[in-house]
Amino acid sequence: MSGVPELLVLRLLTDREMYGYEIVKAVRLVTGEAIGLGEGVIYPVLHWLEESGAVKAKRKSVNGRERVYYFVTTKGKKRLEHLSNEWQRVSGGVNSALGDPGGATGNA
Amino acid sequence: MRESKFEALKLELLQGGVAPVYIARTLLELEEHYTDLEQDALADGLSREEAERSALAALGSERHIAAAVLARPELRAWSVRYPRFAYCVRSATTIGLIPGMPVMFCIEHRPELTRWAAAIMAAATFIGGILALLDWMIVPV
Numbered sequence: 001m002s003g004v005p006e007l008l009v010l011r012l013l014t015d016r017e018m019y020g021y022e023i024v025k026a027v028r029l030v031t032g033e034a035i036g037l038g039e040g041v042i043y044p045v046l047h048w049l050e051e052s053g054a055v056k057a058k059r060k061s062v063n064g065r066e067r068v069y070y071f072v073t074t075k076g077k078k079r080l081e082h083l084s085n086e087w088q089r090v091s092g093g094v095n096s097a098l099g100d101p102g103g104a105t106g107n108a
Numbered sequence: 109m110r111e112s113k114f115e116a117l118k119l120e121l122l123q124g125g126v127a128p129v130y131i132a133r134t135l136l137e138l139e140e141h142y143t144d145l146e147q148d149a150l151a152d153g154l155s156r157e158e159a160e161r162s163a164l165a166a167l168g169s170e171r172h173i174a175a176a177v178l179a180r181p182e183l184r185a186w187s188v189r190y191p192r193f194a195y196c197v198r199s200a201t202t203i204g205l206i207p208g209m210p211v212m213f214c215i216e217h218r219p220e221l222t223r224w225a226a227a228i229m230a231a232a233t234f235i236g237g238i239l240a241l242l243d244w245m246i247v248p249v
Contacts, residue, residue, distance in 0.1 A: 020137050021144040038168030039145070041176040043137050047130050048180045057133075068137055 004035065005045045007087055010072055010080040013055060018073035020046060046070055054079045114138055117170040124178045125188030134177065142167060 005027075012018065012026045023046075026038045035078070054076035060067050076098045114135050119129045142163050149159035167173070177183055205212075213222055217232035 019140075021141050024141075038172055038176075039141060040138055040167040040170075042171040043134050044173075044176040044180050044183065047133065047183055048178075051180075051182045065140060065143070066136065067140065068133065 001084075003083060004054070005042070006049065007080070007083045008035070009045060009049065009070075010054060010076055010083065013070055013072040014077065014080060017058075017069045019067045019069050023070070049076065052079075113164075114170060116147065117174055117229060120170070120174040124174070124175055125184045127185040130177070130183045134173075138167065138173070200224055 005035075008031070008098075009023060012023055012030070018026065020042050021022050024042050027035060046055065050070070051055055052075075053073060055070045055072050057068050057070050060069055117138075118131060118135055121134065122128075126134075143165035145166050146159045149162045150156070154162060181189060
């Protein structure tokens with residue numbers, strides 16, 4: 001499951017800029033609550049993505065609240081593409097093993 | 109009240125060498141997140157105490173959050189990530205400051221030094237005046 005939060009966050013941020021709470025709610029929504037991140041844990045992921053240049057943050061004052069909005073960068077889009085391909089490859093492999101474990105072993 | 113909610117987390121992150129900018133951001137975002145959770149819980153009809161408990165539970169324990177931050181070395185301060193480089197910079201800065209310290213002292217204490225210099229000059233002028241007067245009065249035989 002390593003890299004899943006990163007993948008989900010980047011995917012969601014390609015649609016529009018969001019702040020942490022919105023991202024957590026969106027993750028819950030798009031995954032049908034299959035993936036429940038500890039909500040506070042989203043911030044180290046976001047900060048790490050920012051540090052690596054995949055996302056950028058900007059502060060906005062909304063209704064007297066200070067929000068930190070994140071949006072994905074060109075580098076982040078490339079990273080998302082790479083992670084998506086990797087995820088498809090891994091999940092395809094796992095699905096294939098679950099569907100036909102003998103065949104998968106026999107092919108190895 | 110709210111400011112103290114994540115004090116333990118702040119301390120743990122500081123001790124772990126996390127960059128101050130990320131500590132501040134983490135605390136700010138957690139506070140905002142907590143407020144959102146609490147408001148949603150209140151809107152769902154929970155009492156204030158239940159809403160607070162529910163918000164804190166949803167955020168996760170401070171220890172868990174701290175572990176997630178500390179697991180990302182990229183979020184640590186550069187002096188923690190590159191300690192040898194930091195020591196070199198500190199030493200170079202200290203050595204560089206030594207010759208500059210008298211100058212900095214003079215700049216910092218400029219008013220006192222100006223008064224002191226003016227007093228010395230006034231005293232020297234006064235003494236010089238007296239000596240000149242005595243020279244003029246005493247006629248060599």
